[in-house]
Amino acid sequence: MTSTKIAVIGGSGIYDIDGLDGAEWVSVDSPWGAPSDQILTGTLDGVAMAFLPRHGRGHVHSPTTVPYRANIDALRRLGVTDVISVSACGSFREEMAPGDFVVVDQFIDRTFAREKSFFGTGCVAHVSVAHPTCPRLSQACITAATDTGINVHSSGTYLAMEGPQFSTLAESKMYRESLGADVIGMTNMPEAKLAREAELCYASVAMITDYDSWHPDHGEVDVTKIIETLMGNADKAGTMVARLPALLGADRAPCPHGCDRALEYAILTRPEARDAALVAKLDAVAGRML
Template identity: 45%
Template sequence: MIGFIGGSGIYDSLPLEDTHEEHVETPFGEPSAPVTIGSMPDGTEVAFLPRHGRDHQHSPTTAPYRANIHALKQLGVERVLASNAVGSLREDLPPRTLVVPDQIFDRTRKREYTFFDEGCVVHMPFAEPYCPHMKSHLAESAREASEAEVVEDGTYVCIEGPQYSTKAESEHFRASGFDVIGMTAIPEAKLAREAELCYATVTGITDYDVWKDDAEVTLQEVLDNAAANEAFIKATVQHAIEAMPDARECDCGHAVEGAVNTPAEAIPADVRETVDLLVGDYLDD
């Protein structure tokens, strides 16, 4: 099964057949919405989850990222495609461009970043925050299936939100060489790595942030351009799913190996039960 986490503007699934909803309970609470499960025309099973909920009731800070990722893991998902609405920090990246980033810079400060915050400590390597094979596959799918301009690679700076940037912040991020700015890459990418899921995202540019003299970010502008990007993103994700290689071609499925720093015998029973799906194979006494 392949997972798809839809960002702002994408609240319903791809054109799936024989759909049903799964109400998944996780050790980290309920996900943002019931998970829609259905099949692509070629028979590939897909699990769809809107990050902010069906009615966009979860903010970028309060979205239940841990429950979302854990729910997909519980359902048997191994590879996750995602989408994000972002602002542009470059003149040559106008609204309605798709960017498939390869790096993240974290400027958030109020989120639950890990499944392993007490009782079981896992030091997860995160130098390459997106699965490189999935990232390349998603970018190629965007070029082949959408009518948008597509840019592969770039750095996504993730801010707290839900407020947009100040001009000083926007200029600082531009001077740092970042490419796009958004609010939801973190902790989703970190949690996907901890869950040993392949993970990559396609971002749809909705605005020029606030650095540009003739641009001012408004909700209406973001919504209008997100709606225009929706068709590009869905076409991209659908193509990526249909053309997905049968086997995983990376090491994401073994990401936790060697990263657990707490001896198995020192992990409390209740904590072990909570993290068993994620690290149980590495905790054999």
């Protein structure tokens, strides 16, 4: 058994978390650069917690410039075991309405301007992201959301676009009809891939703010309406997060789905051929295997 430490990565509209005992903002140095912000640490119902505002307090990072590698590495250095992403999204499905939450289980990655791996020349690794989220952690999020009266959908495919602009009408229709996506956002990739490389359990809670631009009765995305829905979603996210420590518990067994052993057979570069500088940077992410 190990001790549970839950990290929440908060998206647009979520820059803090209430109710932590011993709350303290701490700085974490990472060889991958500076994280988005300091990380808020403390305990909730006896379980260690960490909170990282993805865009930084004051919303200073665009989806493209979020330092995803530094963020995941910093959480790993703090001893985090479970990561819950909370982010705003648009919906491609009538039944997935603004104000609803979707616990994502699949992704389509359409981003193109971001570093997507901790590994590279000098230390090559290939992890499986066939099932990119942790079913155990996702179920805890579903239960927490249901218990607090949130209308939550238990699965969905999230299309990650580069942004920062919203979709054209033609793109929105293509994502919905041809690619079969359920929701669209700008920040869960490469975050989910990096969490898997770092052997962290990862769950994604997408909070719907709008119908993107495909919906004939809603037209293009209205930023003022998005912000209004966003603030209501942020309040609901806080109540959901408050339920998680009791559901996950203070003691943690190995992940039954192997998230915490994702690198077991993933590193292909022979020890004598590995780049020493890159290996040094990987100490938190892959130290177990290196």
